[in-house]
Amino acid sequence: MEAKKPFQFANNTVLCLSPDFILPEEKRPCLSEVSHTNLVPIIDLKGYGEDQKSLVQNVSDACKKLGIFQVMNHGVPKDLCESVMVALLEFFQLPHEERAIYFTRDFTKQVKIFNYSYKGDDQMKVTMWSETFTHPWHPTQDFTHHLPTKPLQYRDVFTAYAREIGCLMNRLFSLMSKGLGLEENSIVRKLGERPNHYSQANYYPPCPEPELTMGLNEHNDITALTILQQLDGVSGLQVKYDENWVAVDPVPGALVIILADQMQVLSNGRYKSPVHRAVTNGWLPRLSLALFHAPNDETLIGPIEELTDEDHPPIYRNYRYKEFMKEFYRQEGKRRRVKETFKL
């Protein structure tokens, strides 16, 4: 494939679709085969309180079938959702020099910008058509001083958004616990003290050849739970169901809930951690903001005892989360299958 002509990013850096970004043929997204159906449920959380039972049922059905759903009336104020996205867009569109302090290859850095890449069986590295900015989101007082001062509103807006997402996460954990027939605090208790909260903002500039590239390669989230906001009007997120890719198109005002690997393990396989990816498009920049909840390194993870018995033996062995992370890093660059190595 010949190098294409330089492409102008919104942030005024020039990038070409160099061979670094081009996927081997069998790994390309086949965009025309992606279905746009209403498979992924949209759940209205307004019923919380009054119509608990059907809400618990809807959430638990979605967790069991797909492990991904969208929520409406989730309690996170609309203007806050919008302003955190505006702040992030401004951040990603700052001149390169102004963001340079965050660029690093050191994965232990807590606040950083990096690019994901993927290595195929031939060990050829392909860079994803995206830029990722990550940092912790709780407890805020410990890290606010490391967050960007440009745009000016970033720290305040992000902190307020993170607080609201924290409340929503707790509500979801409680609904999900009940959906497994457990006490409402069971999942949070099992996920342990001092959880690790970090965020990941993904910026996908328009791409001259969306069929040849990937925004984020197919993966499972490895944490426990993800709450993701996507920019209105720009599609890109897709989930794998029955070997087919299904678009999770943005719904105005909704947030996407993605169950991650620890949830599949805790629930002894009842809840699913879905395979998902993000593709690029030729016209519009796309932005998504994911807030993750992960256990701390020492937390012992394994199927919740009440969910196992003679008829339902544990599918996964117990492990400390740091063992899981070690395996995750061991599979660096590949299409990872981390929880599979903890199967009994």
Ligand code: OGA
């Ligand atoms: C992620 C992710 C998808 C998206 O950040 O883990 O899956 O829509 N993002 O950007």
Ligand code: NI
């Ligand atoms: Ni993900």
